[in-house]
Amino acid sequence: MYDILVIGAGVTGAMISRRLSRYNLKVLLLEKENDVGNVVSNANSAIIHSGYDPLPNSLKAKMNVRGNAMFDQIADELDVHFNRCGSLTVATSDEQLKVLEDLVKRSEANKVPVKLLSEKEVKEMEPNISSEAKGALFAPTAGIIDPFNLVVHAVENACDNGVILKLDEAVVDIKDLKDHFVVKTTKGEYESKIVINAAGLYSDKIAEMIEPIDWKITPRKGEYFVLDHYQVGLVNHTIFPLPSAKGKGVLVSMTSSNNYIVGPSSEPIEDPDDASTDSYTLGEIRRQATELVPSIPFNQVIRVFSGVRPTCTRHDFVIEYAKSNKNFINVGGIESPGLVSSPAIAEYVVDELVSKLINLEEKKDYNPRVKKYNRLNEVSEEVRNKLIKENPDYGKIICSCEKVSLGEIEDLLSRSVPPRTVKAVKKRCRAGFGKCQGGFCSPMVTLLLAKHYGVSPTEIKWDKDHSEILVSEVKK
Ligand SMILES: Cc1cc2nc3c(=O)[nH]c(=O)nc-3n(C[C@H](O)[C@H](O)[C@H](O)COP(=O)(O)OP(=O)(O)OC[C@H]3O[C@@H](n4cnc5c(N)ncnc54)[C@H](O)[C@@H]3O)c2cc1C
Structure with a gap:
């Protein structure tokens, strides 16, 4: 019991x-x-x-x-x-500026520190913000x-x-x-x-x-773009439009891994497991996001995805x-x-x-x-060299986009909730998160998982049931 x-x-x-x-x-x-x-x-x-x-x-x-x-x-x-990093909720018209004042009252009621920024202050903090920006609510604790x-x-x-x-x-x-x-x-x-x-x-x-x-x-889907982490300083805070009945709106933000994320949409759906994306919704997200940050480099999109609320x-x-x-x-x-x-x-x-x-x-x-957990691309060269000396597998790069080594993936397998799928490895150490989206590393991750769990590579899944990556063996 x-x-x-x-x-x-x-x-x-x-x-x-x-x-x-x-x-x-x-x-x-x-x-x-x-x-x-x-x-x-x-x-x-x-x-x-x-x-x-x-x-x-x-x-x-x-x-x-x-x-x-x-x-x-x-x-x-x-x-x-x-x-x-803090967030900015940006007003682009005089009516929206009035709404920001209501949001200040709500912040006071919720005991959340915020500051109303003038047009000049917003543009200094966010040089890539739309020229239409008239002011913003700055929330430093976000x-x-x-x-x-x-x-x-x-x-x-x-x-x-x-x-x-x-x-x-x-x-x-x-x-x-x-x-x-x-x-x-x-x-x-x-x-x-x-x-x-x-x-x-x-x-x-x-x-x-x-x-x-x-x-x-009553499930609601939200779709997103993810951009590569080349351009530094596109935005320095999470940028929101004004909230509406549908939610907080389409945001533009860096992520904790220095990528940029643009989205989400908000559409009611019937099937809670529907994680599809569609070009119409993504186009609408793009239109709304560029009203806030016109120079988003959509040619650097490396993935689209959706989540269900x-x-x-x-x-x-x-x-x-x-x-x-x-x-x-x-x-x-x-x-x-x-x-x-x-x-x-x-x-x-x-x-x-x-x-x-x-x-x-x-x-x-x-x-x-x-x-x-050892993350080799986040330590000094001295520490990295020491770790590689102790375990040469830290010197063997499996994911060259995100610089993830064999040793780091092996470490994951000895933890109390080890990854069992290729996506589970990706979530934990970012192998497969980069520009090639696992094109190069996922075969190696598949073989590594198969060896660790003592099964055929054809049994290793990308994610959920029936998502095996390899169909059958063609050569021995
Ligand atoms: C588009 C979008 C944007 C969001 N943005 C933010 C944000 O920026 N900040 C923020 O704070 N929140 C955000 N949220 C909300 C946040 O993601 C959720 O509130 C949170 O992840 C919900 O966690 P949960 O554990 O309740 O649900 P889940 O993560 O879904 O976990 C529930 C678990 O229950 C399991 N389960 C279901 N049925 C069964 C069963 N019969 N038997 C066993 N297991 C079962 C499921 O498999 C699942 O793993 C966002 C959500 C969405 C969709």
Whole structure:
């Protein structure tokens, strides 16, 4: 019998599991995908929003502001790239300038530091901004993060502190036996005293497994361009248009890896698993983005992608006990600003909700720090040479675009949540993230994974089921 079973290893379930791992509890984290952070948490803008935008007193506002304040410590403990670059919400007309003043009032209500900038100040801070810019709201606490390693390292840290992770297991049914739950998956059954539903786009379906609910997920897709990291200083902050009913609008931002990202769109869709992109929507994103930053070099686009928001009919996060049994906690509808809110959501769920259900006794040997990871292109030449002397595989470059060595990929395979697919390697160490998008390194990564797991290269997947890269052997 587990004390707590968490469904879903996106950023929400990852942070909750990590928070639970401080205590003497038997915790199981179940994930339907073959890697953690592979759905909504895998495809977003990765902005650590300042929190001026959500409606005051909403859960979104509270969690965003608290989460933002936690991120320096979280990024340090989890060894994740994080840059508090600040954001600018830009007005391009006199009417929009008036809206900025309303946003200042909202910032004050949410207790978020902001500053109204004049046209001259905006243009000095962002030389490539549109000549139409009339002013901007500067939010210095906004930042950008590596969303992939945020989840991977949070789960690794949870597992290092005793949480059990099971991948490739989808929850298909839950029986509420009042003193405990029986959770049925595609592979087996688990008993647990408490269940936490952090299933993202499927959180409403999981909640309905034990009782009827009054909220629903209505998925909204967002498409993006990613640009190569050649041009330095295209923008120095995350640049937003004014927010609308559809969301925060099409932004232009650098990423934590010094690429640029342009997007997202916001379209309602039927199928939550629809991660397609289309040229009409991308064209519209391009049009809107160039209204803010006219010189975006679209000839440097190296990838387009989309992510799906678990938008909720409540227009706020759902973080509450189930009505029929308090031992079932729903953490659903975690759309933007869910990434920045995730550590605060975990704190609230564990300290406020779980603590009323079970005794939280701190572990004496809890370690908040994830195992450090050697990134050779981020250390001095002296350290790099020392590391190569100790392990010559650090001198063998596998991904020449992003300068990732064989030794670094081998290191990933000995961690507590090792990659099992080519995409999982890419998310962790950036092999395949560059200009050639894995054209050169993915065959080598495929062979490396096959050797490590003792299987044929034809069994290695790019990502989800049925995404094997090689069809069959043609030569022996
Ligand atoms: C386009 C876009 C832009 C965004 N930009 C930002 C941003 O800039 N800043 C920000 O703060 N937030 C942003 N967000 C929001 C943020 O990405 C999400 O709030 C967050 O990733 C949600 O995490 P989650 O863990 O709740 O969901 P997910 O990451 O989807 O995790 C849920 C997990 O549950 C698993 N699961 C589902 N059903 C089952 C089942 N039956 N059994 C087992 N496992 C199951 C899924 O496989 C998944 O891994 C954005 C989102 C989108 C789509």
